[in-house]
Amino acid sequence: MSESRYDSIRGSVNSNKSHCVEVAVIGAGISGLAVADQLIRAGLSVCVLEARARVGGRLLGSPLDLGASWYWPGEHRVIALTQRLAIDTFEQYRTGDALIDDMAGLQRYPGNPIDVPSYRIAGGTSALAAALTAEFPLGTLQLQQPVHEITSDLHIATREHRWQAHHVVIALPPALAVHSITLPPELPAELIDVAARTPVWMGDSVKVVAHFKEPFWRRDGLAGAAMSRRGPLAELHDMSGPGGEPAALFGFARAASMHADIEIDIREQLIRMFGTRASEPLEVLIQDWSREQWTVPPGTYVLPDYAKFGHRVYQQPALAGRLHWSSTETAPTYAGHIEGALAAAERTVASILGNRVSTT
Numbered sequence: 001m002s003e004s005r006y007d008s009i010r011g012s013v014n015s016n017k018s019h020c021v022e023v024a025v026i027g028a029g030i031s032g033l034a035v036a037d038q039l040i041r042a043g044l045s046v047c048v049l050e051a052r053a054r055v056g057g058r059l060l061g062s063p064l065d066l067g068a069s070w071y072w073p074g075e076h077r078v079i080a081l082t083q084r085l086a087i088d089t090f091e092q093y094r095t096g097d098a099l100i101d102d103m104a105g106l107q108r109y110p111g112n113p114i115d116v117p118s119y120r121i122a123g124g125t126s127a128l129a130a131a132l133t134a135e136f137p138l139g140t141l142q143l144q145q146p147v148h149e150i151t152s153d154l155h156i157a158t159r160e161h162r163w164q165a166h167h168v169v170i171a172l173p174p175a176l177a178v179h180s181i182t183l184p185p186e187l188p189a190e191l192i193d194v195a196a197r198t199p200v201w202m203g204d205s206v207k208v209v210a211h212f213k214e215p216f217w218r219r220d221g222l223a224g225a226a227m228s229r230r231g232p233l234a235e236l237h238d239m240s241g242p243g244g245e246p247a248a249l250f251g252f253a254r255a256a257s258m259h260a261d262i263e264i265d266i267r268e269q270l271i272r273m274f275g276t277r278a279s280e281p282l283e284v285l286i287q288d289w290s291r292e293q294w295t296v297p298p299g300t301y302v303l304p305d306y307a308k309f310g311h312r313v314y315q316q317p318a319l320a321g322r323l324h325w326s327s328t329e330t331a332p333t334y335a336g337h338i339e340g341a342l343a344a345a346e347r348t349v350a351s352i353l354g355n356r357v358s359t360t
């Protein structure tokens with residue numbers, strides 16, 4: 001979808017009055033978009049309020065993923081969504097040996113014990129978000145609208161506009177929601193406490209993508225998979241597109257290990273592990289998720305309690321069935337994954353449609 005279409009959507013909103021919808025979804029990550037998609041197709045009026053100037057949240061980059069990359073066998077919601085949206089997928093490249101880089105030096109592990117079978121989305125996972133929004137009616141999606149307040153009677157305020165909804169869906173990490181949005185005072189204290197202490201999945205991660213002219217490591221019999229105790233990248237994988245085009249390696253680093261000259265260290269590591277042909281990447285992209293205002297509240301990456309994922313407080317809507325939690329962190333299964341974000345959306349949609357039937 002073009003930027004100009006978003007602009008015309010924004011332009012259609014009159015700031016002097018509240019806009020009424022049946023469902024207001026806060027957050028245009030994959031979970032919020034999946035909720036909106038299913039409710040629109042069920043005939044409800046929906047608006048999606050998104051803080052950033054783009055959709056997708058932790059799905060970022062095309063075709064080189066700077067957020068999520070993979071889905072795994074058995075993640076049937078992701079598989080069904082790719083099929084419905086006619087999005088091409090391909091198998092993660094795993095052929096060849098893996099590397100281990102530690103103080104003893106570089107060792108080659110035959111048969112790549114690092115990568116498990118997984119799949120990727122042609123064009124990057126952000127293609128899922130783009131394809132979902134392409135089907136939305138004009139005016140549904142409101143970009144650059146950070147929500148800062150939800151009142152007890154479900155008025156939703158951004159800096160420029162107000163909305164009134166019968167249901168509100170909080171489709172962003174719970175810890176970020178309690179940090180950045182003034183929530184209705186009637187919400188149970190336990191819910192607020194659990195939300196504030198629910199970690200943001202991958203909120204402490206830095207994803208680094210090194211884009212090359214060709215996947216030269218494959219010709220050396222290497223899978224591109226590696227573990228390193230010396231860093232700064234702790235874990236690396238082949239990130240090339242279908243057929244090796246575009247060619248790329250990616251790695252994860254800890255946010256705590258970032259410093260001003262980190263790119264120099266990363267380039268040295270790539271040469272140490274993959275040889276001199278790694279010395280001339282076309283580009284090195286560094287995405288530090290811990291610094292993303294609309295993903296993690298300051299300091300939240302240190303939250304340690306992943307048992308809060310899928311907590312029972314998220315499974316029932318609050319405020320007499322009208323306020324719902326729908327990010328991947330709220331899913332009892334596959335929490336953290338795209339599949340978890342879709343599972344949370346599924347629960348939210350069932351709850352809203354069930355409530356609608358029983359009240360009509």
Ligand SMILES: Cc1cc2nc3c(=O)[nH]c(=O)nc-3n(C[C@H](O)[C@H](O)[C@H](O)COP(=O)(O)OP(=O)(O)OC[C@H]3O[C@@H](n4cnc5c(N)ncnc54)[C@H](O)[C@@H]3O)c2cc1C
Pocket residue numbers: 026027028029030031032049050051052055056057058059066067068069070071145146147148171172173176180181201202203205206207289294295326327328329336337338339340341
């Ligand atoms: C580096 C990295 C690698 C990953 N790898 C994988 C992988 O390989 N496979 C996998 O399955 N998962 C992976 N994940 C996780 C996956 O990206 C997430 O599970 C999924 O994208 C979460 O979607 P979501 O909709 O729940 O949340 P988000 O994507 O975080 O969406 C929340 C949305 O809310 C918006 N927002 C925030 N605050 C406000 C506000 N006040 N008002 C309005 N809007 C707001 C945000 O801008 C964002 O668009 C990875 C994540 C990262 C960061």
